[in-house]
Amino acid sequence: MPEGEGAFPILALREGAVERTGVILATAGATVRRVASVGDARGPIVANALEGRLRAVSPLVPRPADRRFDITLTGQMEGYEWGMDGAADMRIRSGERIEIAMRNASMMSHPMHLHGHHFQVVEVNGAPIAGAVRDTVLVAPGETLTIAFDAGNLGRWPFHCHHLYHMAAGMMAFIDYDARD
Numbered sequence: 001m002p003e004g005e006g007a008f009p010i011l012a013l014r015e016g017a018v019e020r021t022g023v024i025l026a027t028a029g030a031t032v033r034r035v036a037s038v039g040d041a042r043g044p045i046v047a048n049a050l051e052g053r054l055r056a057v058s059p060l061v062p063r064p065a066d067r068r069f070d071i072t073l074t075g076q077m078e079g080y081e082w083g084m085d086g087a088a089d090m091r092i093r094s095g096e097r098i099e100i101a102m103r104n105a106s107m108m109s110h111p112m113h114l115h116g117h118h119f120q121v122v123e124v125n126g127a128p129i130a131g132a133v134r135d136t137v138l139v140a141p142g143e144t145l146t147i148a149f150d151a152g153n154l155g156r157w158p159f160h161c162h163h164l165y166h167m168a169a170g171m172m173a174f175i176d177y178d179a180r181d
């Protein structure tokens, strides 16, 4: 909150449209004015551009990937089927640097979530970056994004779209540590 007294709208903008909604945080006694539900400008389109501007405070030590998976996110509203082509058999070993390159061939954004690890965004739409460290990243329609992590947490870990209705309709995969570890 800013210093001092006042009322501070926190607005959610509709993507590509003028509608908005939200809450108003106000100090005691502040005058709370009505905020119109329609703004002057359209809300921004959610794409990978913002992600591409982020840089990690504590990035991975740069090194070549030992193993890379190329995954295409697929799906359509008709028939409501969603998929992760190329993610059927993702086996890794402890100590490896892993890269997962994702291309979103569908018309919707997918928040892709990996269990058991934090990963770094290392490529957005073809541009290599030392990007944000996360466990979930949004992959926008028609765009590409690559994540990297150091394998070191034995197990069988879900890697999936965090829209649970996409996950239930096919956007579900697993990263499996090789049993020889």
Ligand SMILES: [Cu+2]
Binding pocket: 082, 109, 110, 111, 161, 162, 163, 166, 167, 171
């Ligand atoms: Cu999804």
